[in-house]
Amino acid sequence: MKIILSIAWRNLWRNKRRSLVVISSISLGIFAMILSMGIMNGMNRQMVENTISTSLGHIAVHRAGFQDNMKLEYNFFPSEKIIAAVEKEKRVKAYAPRIKSQCMLRSSEASRGVMIVGIDPEREKKLTKIYEYMLKDKESAFLSGPGDDAILISKSLAKRLDLLVGDKLVLMIQDREKEIVGVGMTVRGLFESPVDSFDQFVAFTGLSTLQKLTGLEKNISEINILLYNKEDVDQVKAGLLEGLADKNLEVLSWKDMAPSLVSAVKLFDTMMYIFFAIVFITVIFSIANTLIMAIMERFHEIGVMKSIGTRPNRIFSMVMMEAAGLAFVGLAAGVALGGAVTALLSVTGIDLSFYMESMRSLGTGSVIYPAIKAMDIFMAMVIVLVTTIIAALYPAVKAARIKPLDALHYI
Amino acid sequence: MSIIAIENLEKEYNTNGIVVRAVRGVDLSIEPGEFSAIAGPSGSGKTTLLNIIGGLDRPTGGVVKVGGRDLSSMTAKELSDMRLQRIGFIFQAYNLIPVLSAIENVEYVLLLQGLGKEERTRRARAILTEVGLESEMNRLPRELSGGQQQRVAVARAIVSEPDIILADEPTANLDQATGAGLLDLMKGLNNSKKITFLFSTHDPMVMERAERLIYLTDGSVMSDTKKARGKRTGRSAAAKKRAPAKKK
Ligand SMILES: Nc1ncnc2c1ncn2[C@@H]1O[C@H](COP(=O)(O)OP(=O)(O)O)[C@@H](O)[C@H]1O
Numbered sequence: 001m002k003i004i005l006s007i008a009w010r011n012l013w014r015n016k017r018r019s020l021v022v023i024s025s026i027s028l029g030i031f032a033m034i035l036s037m038g039i040m041n042g043m044n045r046q047m048v049e050n051t052i053s054t055s056l057g058h059i060a061v062h063r064a065g066f067q068d069n070m071k072l073e074y075n076f077f078p079s080e081k082i083i084a085a086v087e088k089e090k091r092v093k094a095y096a097p098r099i100k101s102q103c104m105l106r107s108s109e110a111s112r113g114v115m116i117v118g119i120d121p122e123r124e125k126k127l128t129k130i131y132e133y134m135l136k137d138k139e140s141a142f143l144s145g146p147g148d149d150a151i152l153i154s155k156s157l158a159k160r161l162d163l164l165v166g167d168k169l170v171l172m173i174q175d176r177e178k179e180i181v182g183v184g185m186t187v188r189g190l191f192e193s194p195v196d197s198f199d200q201f202v203a204f205t206g207l208s209t210l211q212k213l214t215g216l217e218k219n220i221s222e223i224n225i226l227l228y229n230k231e232d233v234d235q236v237k238a239g240l241l242e243g244l245a246d247k248n249l250e251v252l253s254w255k256d257m258a259p260s261l262v263s264a265v266k267l268f269d270t271m272m273y274i275f276f277a278i279v280f281i282t283v284i285f286s287i288a289n290t291l292i293m294a295i296m297e298r299f300h301e302i303g304v305m306k307s308i309g310t311r312p313n314r315i316f317s318m319v320m321m322e323a324a325g326l327a328f329v330g331l332a333a334g335v336a337l338g339g340a341v342t343a344l345l346s347v348t349g350i351d352l353s354f355y356m357e358s359m360r361s362l363g364t365g366s367v368i369y370p371a372i373k374a375m376d377i378f379m380a381m382v383i384v385l386v387t388t389i390i391a392a393l394y395p396a397v398k399a400a401r402i403k404p405l406d407a408l409h410y411i
Numbered sequence: 412m413s414i415i416a417i418e419n420l421e422k423e424y425n426t427n428g429i430v431v432r433a434v435r436g437v438d439l440s441i442e443p444g445e446f447s448a449i450a451g452p453s454g455s456g457k458t459t460l461l462n463i464i465g466g467l468d469r470p471t472g473g474v475v476k477v478g479g480r481d482l483s484s485m486t487a488k489e490l491s492d493m494r495l496q497r498i499g500f501i502f503q504a505y506n507l508i509p510v511l512s513a514i515e516n517v518e519y520v521l522l523l524q525g526l527g528k529e530e531r532t533r534r535a536r537a538i539l540t541e542v543g544l545e546s547e548m549n550r551l552p553r554e555l556s557g558g559q560q561q562r563v564a565v566a567r568a569i570v571s572e573p574d575i576i577l578a579d580e581p582t583a584n585l586d587q588a589t590g591a592g593l594l595d596l597m598k599g600l601n602n603s604k605k606i607t608f609l610f611s612t613h614d615p616m617v618m619e620r621a622e623r624l625i626y627l628t629d630g631s632v633m634s635d636t637k638k639a640r641g642k643r644t645g646r647s648a649a650a651k652k653r654a655p656a657k658k659k
């Protein structure tokens with residue numbers, strides 16, 4: 001009913017200060033929710049994207065058992081049948097063969113156990129971002145081809161091993177006969193990815209070089225696959241499994257390969273919900289409190305309204321509308337502010353490197369780009385409205401039950 | 412038929428074990444078109460009586476019929492609707508919804524009754540003009556004087572053309588002249604619209620203008636006198652134009 005709505009609306013502005021306190025607490029809550037959701041989304045997305053773009057790709061084909069052991073003996077021959085199955089899939093953007101094995105890198109200063117990855121540089125460029133992560137100074141260069149026998153290590157590993165571009169190191173690795181073989185390699189280039197653990201533990205050399213060194217000949221450890229669209233992962237994975245129909249092979253998505261990443265994302269989401277719950281409880285109390293005060297103040301006039309024939313349900317609606325009014329104004333302000341700030345930060349990024357080197361160890365990189373999802377904003381709005389309704393129920397019922405007689409005494 | 416019929420009405424208040432008999436065995440009938448006052452000292456039960464007639468309070472004994480219907484048989488919602496359709500209330504003060512302008516306050520009851528916009532505005536304007544507030548229609552209650560506020564309350568009580576208007580000490584917060592003006596206004600409406608007025612008062616000026624004076628003491632009717640019309644002074648223009656009295 002329109003008149004009740006306009007009474008409710010005008011009532012809102014009778015005690016401007018009190019209403020503004022509630023409105024700003026709602027909008028602050030919403031603002032904080034949108035921004036923190038944005039940051040969490042951004043972090044999650046960056047964590048996932050970085051993992052995909054540094055090493056995993058979206059899908060990998062291995063010899064069954066490789067994922068659990070990551071040993072050289074789990075290798076396979078990339079037969080035409082396998083390649084054809086991958087190439088047939090239209091959602092595949094790029095794929096590349098690799099060898100992955102544990103090894104030891106030794107300089108004159110120190111030694112480190114790392115994962116050495118044998119790559120086909122041209123294919124790898126299309127699959128992962130390792131080429132983009134290469135330092136752009138003159139000395140640092142990428143591998144020239146699968147037969148390149150130089151090595152790429154990260155800037156931080158180079159520092160630990162006290163190596164510069166052009167220096168030599170020794171790589172020691174178990175070959176397929178479980179003999180330790182060692183070979184001298186030149187550091188061809190340095191890279192720096194957003195993921196600290198990746199930088200600490202991964203190095204690259206040519207695929208054929210590693211095949212020769214380990215005696216794998218034409219065999220490889222994995223084929224990594226990048227899709228046009230990440231969302232297609234499960235479908236393509238299932239399709240490949242069926243197309244390959246080979247019990248000796250396993251086909252894994254990035255979620256299978258990085259279960260800890262998936263659980264980290266889940267953990268962040270849970271933290272988010274706890275934070276939201278706190279915001280909602282604040283909103284509930286501030287709205288309920290304000291409405292109860294407002295009703296106590298207007299005891300008499302509610303009595304007048306009832307004594308001239310206003311039914312209780314209309315009084316109930318009036319209070320609900322006042323609550324909705326507070327919520328809507330707060331929401332509008334909060335969404336506008338939160339949306340604007342988050343949108344701005346999603347372009348500029350939030351540089352956390354100055355106080356949190358450990359952000360890199362989260363695998364997000366040190367600059368977070370908040371990402372807003374329309375669905376999240378929508379959810380936040382729905383939740384605040386629902387919360388408001390819950391908060392207003394008690395005061396509204398109380399107001400509807402005011403006895404005109406008691407209220408009339410009360411001036 | 413009496414528009415208000417009260418038989419052996421009792422009302423007791425029990426506050427922490429202390430029982431107050433606010434109304435004691437009142438018999439009273441009010442005929443349509445009356446302009447009557449319930450007088451009596453403070454605490455004599457005037458407000459209680461009016462509240463019971465208006466269905467705002469329930470009696471502890473006796474029977475109250477309004478327009479032939481026994482109030483004790485009505486639900487809270489029915490009582491609410493009765494107040495909306497058949498009874499207009501005017502209280503001592505603070506009668507209006509503070510966030511609504513004078514005309515909106517008057518329109519409010521018509522809205523509750525479900526009247527259309529044009530009809531509402533037309534009737535609200537007409538009635539506010541009648542009570543002499545044509546230039547104050549868009550003011551909020553707090554921008555009006557006490558007398559003007561009471562006039563809006565009268566306009567609101569009357570706009571829905573109820574059968575009865577119950578006014579609880581309507582002039583108590585007004586000065587003598589303003590109170591007299593308000594009473595003349597009510598008398599004029601009583602004549603022109605044939606609405607029954609029942610008000611409470613302990614103001615001699617009001618008692619003097621009433622056509623029937625019911626005197627309460629300690630919750631009982633001490634005297635009930637009907638006065639001949641025409642003896643009063645200070646009648647409004649509307650009152651002067653009225654049709655010949657139905658009652659003497
Ligand atoms: N809600 C109430 N609770 C207890 N006692 C009441 C209540 N209302 C009125 N009374 C008592 O009933 C008596 C009549 O009061 P009231 O009808 O207000 O008288 P009047 O309007 O003539 O001044 C008084 O003694 C008053 O104290």
Ligand SMILES: [Mg+2]
Pocket residue numbers: 457458459579580
């Ligand atoms: Mg009284």
